[in-house]
Amino acid sequence: MASQNKSNFIKLCYKTFHKIRKNNQDFKKGLFMSIKKPSSHSHLEEIVPYQAGKPIEELAREKGLKTISKLASNENPLGPSKKSIEAIEKNLCNLNRYPDMNGYDLKKELSNHHKIPSEKIILGSGSEGVMTYIAKAFLGAGDEVITSSNSFIGFYIIAKASGANLKLIAPKKSNQFDMETIEKSITPKTKLIYLANPNNPTGTIITKHEFEMLLKKCPPNILIIMDEAYFEYAEDYKEYPNSLDYDYPNIITLRTFSKAYGLASLRVGYGIASPEIVTTLAKVKPPFEPNLLGQVAACEALKDHEHIKKGIIENKTEYERLFKYLVDKKLSPIPSFTNFVTFYTKTGENSDWLFNQLLNQGVIIRKLGANNMHDFIRVSIGTKEEMDHFYESFDKISDEFLKKMKG
Ligand SMILES: Cc1ncc(COP(=O)(O)O)c(C=O)c1O
Structure with a gap:
């Protein structure tokens, strides 16, 4: 009798085990069938990733x-300032530490350099980093962004990734931005106008007169990004407008250490705007950008005239x-x-x-x-x-x- 009970018990265990296993398999199968692939935003489908120059x-x-x-x-092509390299070497032993998230020293140097309060400065991982903060904070599906069709691809990608509609205006025959058409293309949906000055890849500039005409006609609720990545090469030309000379609360000026300062690899850029805009951008900025070596190298680069x-x-x-x-x-x-x-x-x-x-x-x-x-x-x-x-x-x-x- 005892052996009969034992054999029934073993059979029961066996049956239960198979039932659990089958349920488990059915559960997993069901799970795989009901869960679809992770899906990204549909508007990303048309974006082609940025292609940099061949290394x-x-x-x-x-x-x-x-x-x-x-x-x-x-x-x-001359590379970074020797002073930047020395600062980098001095700070290599601090790589275990997070950088100053407020970028106090670099902001102070920039504040002296531009004679503006630190509250108007936002640092970023390259000026493209700052562009991504702007897109995150200000752009969304349905917003309209206006720029020229022969301008900086990096910005197009960032704007499109936000879900905004990019309105690309054909340039003039001279390859310069058609500022009149850009201004006439403003609609109630326009959130932002992006102007690279000088422009990449044409090398052309928007003149003082053209910029001032736009400022006169552009409603103050529309942000104007003045991307001045090549500022240092153009600043001495009489016709070239330094956007920092214009006190408008809707202008965001972008500058970078990647070009004339020779620090492209360290990814340091910054934006200058009203303290209100800077406070908003700080909310979406990853805290430790730019990195430590970038911050210390940029401080020294600014001083090496x-x-x-x-x-x-x-x-x-x-x-x-x-x-x-x-x-x-x-x-x-x-x-x-x-x-x-x-x-x-x-x-x-x-x-x-x-x-x-x-x-x-x-x-x-x-x-x-x-x-x-x-x-x-x-x-x-x-x-x-x-x-x-x-x-x-x-x-x-x-x-x-x-x-x-x-x-
Ligand atoms: C017009 C323009 N803006 C921004 C950038 C990117 O600069 P950063 O290295 O500061 O992100 C470039 C780089 O080529 C550029 O040509």
């Missing part, structure tokens, strides 16, 4: 080349040489107020051909397909040696290229 190491690896001149990302001056002078010399070279080749370069020049290639095929021919010789330039400017190429201004490399490489293929331009 030097990648080209060296691919082609086995020793000498490479990267003229693709509008960086300062000699280094900046040298970079601007050398850039001007090489700009004039490059512009003349391109004019002599009848490639219609666009007059630029920056550290790069964009020129006409007639077709996208010509751009691809030229890009690949120069790449084979170790010179990296930039195609502008992402801007829908397939028939243009952009060249950043490098050191004298890098530019010589560009000219020597171009000279080797220029007869064939000019034939293509005529064909």
